[in-house]
Amino acid sequence: MPPTDVSTEPDPAAGPPAGPVRRRRPLFYLGIALILVGLAILGWLGWQLWGTNWQSERRHAEVTEAVEKAWTGGEDRASTEFGEATAIVRIPRFGEDYAVPVLEGSSDEVLAAGIGHMEGSADAGAKGNYALAAHRVTHGQxxxxxxxxEDGDLVEVQTRTATYTYELDNGGTDLILPFTSTWVLDEQPVNPDGGVQPPEGVGKRLITLVTCSEIFHTDDRSIVFGHLVSVEKTDR
Structure with missing residues (x-):
């Protein structure tokens, strides 16, 4: 009797076993899906960190040009697609080229195009509290x-009729509060805890600057107070 062929060598003509392939396919597609999700997240982060800044810097320039043109025509404000622009802020501490438009309100559209003048707060140079808010990261930051x-730094607010210069009374890291601490927007802010607040004897024409206390999402805000020290009338 001829010997029985008990060889375990696979038959090349039979092809690879089907079972392992079927098991590998779901893992393969899962891996592809995870890579695509990762790329999407990286793309979103890239847009937030760089894309929104590029877009908002263009908006800053457009709104600044629009409000300056309105002033030349005798108008106090300019109507833009992002909101009503009323002023331009310059902060020497941030560099000679720093000039950011101020728009009325604090909506996402406003804060993506410049600095927001908080609803209900005083106008630039007027008695009361001229409160401004802006992004610390993304959207032009x-x-x-x-x-x-720092205490003593200057903030210049240019309008059609005058440039108002405020001197800061505390530094950028001296006061951090939850966003629910709305007393900082009062006409004459008084700290209920007896901490940092506008000092006595600086007058009643104040400015308050507000931003996020951390680079990424946070419910806390950094606050800086200041007071008016000079007014330079503009001849237009």
Missing amino acids: PFSEFPEL
């Missing part, structure tokens, strides 16, 4: 260097 502000 006008207040990216907020922690570098």
Whole structure:
């Protein structure tokens, strides 16, 4: 009797076993899906960190040009697709080229195009509290260097009729509060805890700057107070 062929060598003509392939396919597609999700997240982060800044810097320039043109025509404000622009802020601590438009309100559209003038707060140079808010990161990040502000730094607010110069009374890291601490927006802010607040004897024409206390999402805000020290009338 011829010997029985008990060889375990696979038959090349039979092809690879089907079972392992079927098991590998779901893992393969899962891996592809995870890679695509990762790329999407990286793309979103890239847009937030760089894309929104590029877009908002263009908006800053457009709104600044629009409000300056309105002033030349005798108008106090300019109507833009992002909101009503009323002023231009310059902060020497942030560099000679720093000039960011101020728009009325604090909506996402406003804060993506410049600095927001908080609803219900005083006008620039007027008695009361001229409260301004802006992003510290993304969307042009006008207040990216907020922690570098120091007591005595100047903030210049240019309008059609005058340039108002305020002197800061505390630094950018001296007062951090939850966003629910709305007393900082009062006409004459008084700290209920007896901490940092506008000092006595600086007058009743104040400015308050507000931004996020951390680079990424946070419910806390960094606050800086200041007071008016000079007014330079503009001849238009």
